Amino acid sequence: MLDIAEELGRWVRQGRSFAVATVVAVTGSAPRPPGAALAVDSEGTVIGSVSGGCVEAAVYELCRRALDDGETVVERFGYSDEDAFAVGLTCGGVIDVLVAPVRAPRSADAGAPDGSPPALREGPGRVLAGALAAAARGETVALVRAADGPGPSAGQALLVRPGGGHEGTLGAGPGLDRVAVGRAGAMLDAGSTGRAVLGGGDGERCESPLTVLVETSVPPARMIVFGAVDFASALARVGAFLGYRVTVCDARPVFATPARFPDAHEVVVDWPHRYLAATVTDSRTVLCVLTHDPRFDVPLLVHALTLPVAYVGAMGSRRTHEDRVRRLREAGVPDAGLARLHSPIGLDLGAHTPEETALSIAAEIVAERRGGSGLSLTGAHIPIHHDAPRLGSPA
Numbered sequence: 001m002l003d004i005a006e007e008l009g010r011w012v013r014q015g016r017s018f019a020v021a022t023v024v025a026v027t028g029s030a031p032r033p034p035g036a037a038l039a040v041d042s043e044g045t046v047i048g049s050v051s052g053g054c055v056e057a058a059v060y061e062l063c064r065r066a067l068d069d070g071e072t073v074v075e076r077f078g079y080s081d082e083d084a085f086a087v088g089l090t091c092g093g094v095i096d097v098l099v100a101p102v103r104a105p106r107s108a109d110a111g112a113p114d115g116s117p118p119a120l121r122e123g124p125g126r127v128l129a130g131a132l133a134a135a136a137r138g139e140t141v142a143l144v145r146a147a148d149g150p151g152p153s154a155g156q157a158l159l160v161r162p163g164g165g166h167e168g169t170l171g172a173g174p175g176l177d178r179v180a181v182g183r184a185g186a187m188l189d190a191g192s193t194g195r196a197v198l199g200g201g202d203g204e205r206c207e208s209p210l211t212v213l214v215e216t217s218v219p220p221a222r223m224i225v226f227g228a229v230d231f232a233s234a235l236a237r238v239g240a241f242l243g244y245r246v247t248v249c250d251a252r253p254v255f256a257t258p259a260r261f262p263d264a265h266e267v268v269v270d271w272p273h274r275y276l277a278a279t280v281t282d283s284r285t286v287l288c289v290l291t292h293d294p295r296f297d298v299p300l301l302v303h304a305l306t307l308p309v310a311y312v313g314a315m316g317s318r319r320t321h322e323d324r325v326r327r328l329r330e331a332g333v334p335d336a337g338l339a340r341l342h343s344p345i346g347l348d349l350g351a352h353t354p355e356e357t358a359l360s361i362a363a364e365i366v367a368e369r370r371g372g373s374g375l376s377l378t379g380a381h382i383p384i385h386h387d388a389p390r391l392g393s394p395a
Helices: 002-013 056-069 123-136 174-190 230-241 272-278 294-304 318-330 354-370
Strands: 018-027 037-041 046-048 073-077 094-102 141-146 157-160 166-169 194-198 210-217 222-226 245-250 266-269 286-289 311-314
Touching (some): 002 046, 002 210, 018 056, 037 056, 056 073, 056 094, 123 141, 123 166, 123 210, 230 286, 286 294, 294 318
Parallel strands (some): 222 245
Antiparallel strands (some): 018 037, 037 046, 073 094, 141 157, 157 166
16 A cells, blocks of 8 residues: 555545555565555545556446445455456466455544545544545555454554554554564565564564555665776666666766766766775665776775665676786685676676667666576466565565
8 A cells, every 4th residue: 555655645644535545465476575565545546556547447346335335345356267247367366355445534624734634544544544635745654554454453553654653453462562563563674565464473572463465665776887988878767667766886987977867866986996895885875886897896896895775887898807807816705705796797688789788787686586497488387477576576
């Protein structure tokens, strides 16, 4: 749901009633991951998607029904090939969808100073509005909601911030709320969204187990491109398209200019290794070294390969790669560090132009993030969608 936070936040401020359908679980091949959402307001306006089109019409009707009866439900959609017009996922997977109504007050004469209607200033409505507003502002937050369907926790929500600050309740007792805060905090650190089972079999002494969906909203992951070359301009464009916050860094001020890299969020003039040592990176950060000059590459990669980042790649020919590896060994980089280096950078697409090369680099980054093989899907018996991504998402 937080993936459409900006639009839903606007609906909240306008006092609209709406229902939100959120993917809470995926089994097998399915087009949208947990957290993907579709919302319908009282006028029938639709935003978002839960299946890329397969079951949107049925989910739309569920949202309209939730607006009418005020009930929170979980509906399962699976594969159906017996009837071409039956509701089902043609891809063969199974998804569970949580549908929850958010009703505005009947009268609009008691709004809050910030413009939010009274029905969204207390209880689950307040938590939901807070999560949407924080996500729309780009803040780091997690929203925890029960994914088991009707029951004491149906419609309840818990908003968790970094450091353990939280508000709201899941309605299943303070023990599970404490467990939920801890679990959501761990998922915030990883920038991941998914289901979690709280209590019961995991050794936590608290109330009955509860399955929840933890949705996280974190700032975009960083892509740092070293080397102000034509390939960097194309890669900055592709990186921004994929949702990364892109920085281009080069020590040469004549080349490192915003005019040459209009798609980068920032252009930095500094020695690459010095900038990397001073800037903030995390487990989702992608580092692309395009300078293929040992004066820049070696000191930069010596440091880069010690960082717990998602990806480190370096451009160059096979000969350049062999010379680079030799220099890195001489600089003390161990085999474990060299094993993390993607060099020569990118997948084999037969690329020639900067744009094609940027595509090959981006394809390798996506394959690493999602656990893909990089092989053609035609004739290959490999999964199209991967359940467990290996790297953090850009957003």
